[in-house]
Amino acid sequence: MDDLMRSIDYSSHEPIDSHLDRPRCCLAVIGLTKLNQRPSFLLEPATVVFDRPSRNVHLSRTTNFVFKMGPRRRGEVSRDEMRRKRGREFKLIAAVRHIAKTLGRTETMAEDILQVFSAFDGRFSLDKLSSDRPLPRRRSPANSPAADTAVAGGGGATAGGREADDPRPPLERTIRTLDRQISRFVASDRLIWSDAADAAAFLEAVDDLLATIRDIESASSPADKSLLDRADDLLQRCMLRLEEEFRAILDRPDGFAAAGGISTPPSEDSDSDGADEGEDHVPVAAPVNDYNLVIDALPPGSIADLHAIARRMVAAAFGRECAEAYGVSRRGFVDESVARLGLRPRAADEVQATPWADLEDEIARWVKAAKMAFLILVPSERRLCDRVFASLPPFADLAFASACRPAAAGLLCFADAIAAGPREPERLFRLVDMYEALHDLLPELDHLLSEQYSATLRSEVAAAHRALGSAIRGIFVELENLIRRDPAKAAVPGGGLHPITRYVMNYLRAACAFRRTLEEVMEEDATGVNIPPDPHHPSSSSLSLQVAWIMDVLQSNLEAKSKVYPEPPLSFIFLMNNGRYMTQKVRDSELGALLGEEWIRRQIAMVRRWGSDYQRATWTKVVAVLRMDGIGGAAASSSAAAGKAMRERLRLFNTYVEDIWKVQVGWVVVDEQLRTELRLAVGALVLPAYRNFVARLRQAVEVGRQMDRHLKYSVEDVEARINELFEGRHRR
Numbered sequence: 001m002d003d004l005m006r007s008i009d010y011s012s013h014e015p016i017d018s019h020l021d022r023p024r025c026c027l028a029v030i031g032l033t034k035l036n037q038r039p040s041f042l043l044e045p046a047t048v049v050f051d052r053p054s055r056n057v058h059l060s061r062t063t064n065f066v067f068k069m070g071p072r073r074r075g076e077v078s079r080d081e082m083r084r085k086r087g088r089e090f091k092l093i094a095a096v097r098h099i100a101k102t103l104g105r106t107e108t109m110a111e112d113i114l115q116v117f118s119a120f121d122g123r124f125s126l127d128k129l130s131s132d133r134p135l136p137r138r139r140s141p142a143n144s145p146a147a148d149t150a151v152a153g154g155g156g157a158t159a160g161g162r163e164a165d166d167p168r169p170p171l172e173r174t175i176r177t178l179d180r181q182i183s184r185f186v187a188s189d190r191l192i193w194s195d196a197a198d199a200a201a202f203l204e205a206v207d208d209l210l211a212t213i214r215d216i217e218s219a220s221s222p223a224d225k226s227l228l229d230r231a232d233d234l235l236q237r238c239m240l241r242l243e244e245e246f247r248a249i250l251d252r253p254d255g256f257a258a259a260g261g262i263s264t265p266p267s268e269d270s271d272s273d274g275a276d277e278g279e280d281h282v283p284v285a286a287p288v289n290d291y292n293l294v295i296d297a298l299p300p301g302s303i304a305d306l307h308a309i310a311r312r313m314v315a316a317a318f319g320r321e322c323a324e325a326y327g328v329s330r331r332g333f334v335d336e337s338v339a340r341l342g343l344r345p346r347a348a349d350e351v352q353a354t355p356w357a358d359l360e361d362e363i364a365r366w367v368k369a370a371k372m373a374f375l376i377l378v379p380s381e382r383r384l385c386d387r388v389f390a391s392l393p394p395f396a397d398l399a400f401a402s403a404c405r406p407a408a409a410g411l412l413c414f415a416d417a418i419a420a421g422p423r424e425p426e427r428l429f430r431l432v433d434m435y436e437a438l439h440d441l442l443p444e445l446d447h448l449l450s451e452q453y454s455a456t457l458r459s460e461v462a463a464a465h466r467a468l469g470s471a472i473r474g475i476f477v478e479l480e481n482l483i484r485r486d487p488a489k490a491a492v493p494g495g496g497l498h499p500i501t502r503y504v505m506n507y508l509r510a511a512c513a514f515r516r517t518l519e520e521v522m523e524e525d526a527t528g529v530n531i532p533p534d535p536h537h538p539s540s541s542s543l544s545l546q547v548a549w550i551m552d553v554l555q556s557n558l559e560a561k562s563k564v565y566p567e568p569p570l571s572f573i574f575l576m577n578n579g580r581y582m583t584q585k586v587r588d589s590e591l592g593a594l595l596g597e598e599w600i601r602r603q604i605a606m607v608r609r610w611g612s613d614y615q616r617a618t619w620t621k622v623v624a625v626l627r628m629d630g631i632g633g634a635a636a637s638s639s640a641a642a643g644k645a646m647r648e649r650l651r652l653f654n655t656y657v658e659d660i661w662k663v664q665v666g667w668v669v670v671d672e673q674l675r676t677e678l679r680l681a682v683g684a685l686v687l688p689a690y691r692n693f694v695a696r697l698r699q700a701v702e703v704g705r706q707m708d709r710h711l712k713y714s715v716e717d718v719e720a721r722i723n724e725l726f727e728g729r730h731r732r
Contacts, residue, residue: 171224174212175231181205182234186241193245193305206238206312239318243325246309249302250329295380297333306388310395319395326388327402334377334407341369345410351417356427363418363430367437370411374441374461378404382448394452401453408457412464419467423478425507431472432514435521438465469521476546479507483553491564494668494728495573497581498561504554505585508547512590519543544594551582551595572614573667573726576678579607580671611678618664619685622656625649626693646697647710653690654712661721668728675726683722691715 099113185192185202193199213231216224298306306326313322342365351359381404389396415434421427438461449458486500511518522542540548558578562571583603586592592600626649669675694715713721 171212171216171219172227174208175227175234178205178209178212179230179234182209182238186237191245191248192241193249199245199305202241203308203312206242206316209235209238210312210315235316239313239316239321242309242313243318243321246306246313246322246325247329249306249309250298250326295376297330297380297384303384303387307390310389310392314389314392314395319392320398323389323395323399324402326385326399330381330384330399330403331406334373334381334404335410337377338369338373338407338411341365341372343369343411343414346414346417348413348417348420351414352421356424359418360430362414363434366411366414367433370434370437370441373407373411374445378408378445379448397451397453401457404454405457409460412460415464416467419464419471421471423471423474425475425479425482428472428475428511429514431468431475432517435465435468435472436514436517438468439517439520466524469524472518472521473525476550479504480550480553483550483557486557488557488561488564491561492574494666495565495570495577496668496728497577497670498558498574501554501558501578501581504550505582508550508591509585509589512547512594515543515590515594522546540596541594544596547591547594548599551586551599554582555579567663569614569617569664570667572610572617573669575610576607576614576674577668577670579603579610580674583607584671607674611681614678615681615685618660619682622653622660623685623689625652625656626689628693628696646693649693650697650710650712653693657713657718657721661724664725665727665729667726669726679723679725682725683719686722687715687719690718 182202182205185198185205192202209231213228213235216228216231310319310322310326313319343362354362382400385396385400385403389399415438418427418431418434442462442465445458445461449455449461483500483504492498519541558575562574565571565574583600586595586603587600669678694711697711
């Protein structure tokens, strides 16, 4: 037999039957297994022994020899080379057929021999071995490869007329043949896609099975119901194995595929490396700062293999299972990538129980993670799904949503928890950061998340965006309540700036750095904002109305606090200080653009009015003492009675000035310009009257002789005392 096999020239066109002596041999040597090297196959000569009494067939392996089949690298085989390859393969199969024809005295014996060869190598399928026709070309599921064979078509007599004598219907024979062929793959412990030839053979068998099922269904014969049940059961087994292979390619793409697709199985070195990483190792995306990139997580060859499997599973009505298998496998990549950015899924209660100082740092990480997830990971997964499930759009979107939604839901759950937290004013700025992050993402997601399943994720992003906007509006309402609730019990010493004024104005000034965002937030719920319209600006935006309303609430609160002071002049100093501070903060920031020049003019006028009220409350009685009412003209003032009256008024004036100076030197006017203006106004009211009074006093005979004795303060001394007021210094 060795001489026989060596005598076969597989490259010649001589019929292979001429090398076999039918009556001479009861033994045949043939076999086929694969080498680790792709370009060649290993033929393991095996002795097929036929035991006539028991009709058992035994296969024993002997020595090896190499049968060169040419290169098998994907995309590099020319048409001539493929033609020569088919010719050599045809001659090899013809030899197997001739052995079965020679040794198989009966149909059952020949079929058993063919079954041995079919189980021995994937290329020796029963469809090929049982037909005398040329090897059928692979077809799409829409066609029926089985129809081209003698088994499915019933035509083309085989050696010895076996098919013609088979009493089974053609479709039943086809199912039986496919069952044997597919069972070998399904029962294998080795992954089918670790070898390209096995993968192609298995997919071809699945295509044949799908075509056969369509043929059975089109026949619509009641007698074919049991046959259809058998075919469906076989299809179920195929789909389970395809799903297993699908997951394996996704979970370990580099283990079975290089950049060009399915290639060699993983080597021992790569297996040992993978063992060190653990079974649950998932490749993850590293954090980046450039969001204009796409991650190619799988090599092109693996994507092509995944697409081939997905097509079969969708054709068999297992598209949802395929999409869910994809989602489960890819979910780990997305989840771990988000976790790499420092975020972990947390319940809303846990988030709300976390101290705000810790949450601020986590929010900063969340903003980066959201951009990473929705600008890099999600588009990359969409691109990958569209390639794996090309021309299968519903399942592409289902797989995409299944892979990305858990990680996205975790991010959005955090945003919802923050939005549902306390409406404390200090939370505003971090909430604005989150709101702006989602606001910038939404236009990018409109096209990306527009299909049936992913549209739900787009709605969830929009809902989180609205929740953050509602929380921001709630913070402004809480700021109003905070101002109203601020107690008016303790007065600020010296009538200075109240802490609530400083806090609110600095807060609003900082908030206006996000003016555009806040205007959008306020406009989202403009009808729900219970703010009276501004009669001076009927066309004002919702934000300007909100800020103006807060300023009015603050002003009302300050007026209530001013009543705590026992001295009315000091209450006016308090109002002037706080009113001037409000005006300056508005004028020097975006608040001025929001409130307008009219608001600033009204505020300045109000401060001036409080200044006038202070002068009347403090200095009116001082100036009244210096009036000459009741004393008479120059002649009368020279009388003794007039001199005595003038001395009394001078004494009262000195007392008033000293008392005012002792008290109001401890009062404070915070703004230097306002302090100067107020002193000048007081001086303009008091000094001319005092200068005139001193001149009249010198003219009095009774007083003039003792002027130095009675005149305690000169005009310059009084002016100096006035200029020492409002410094906040306490003197004895």
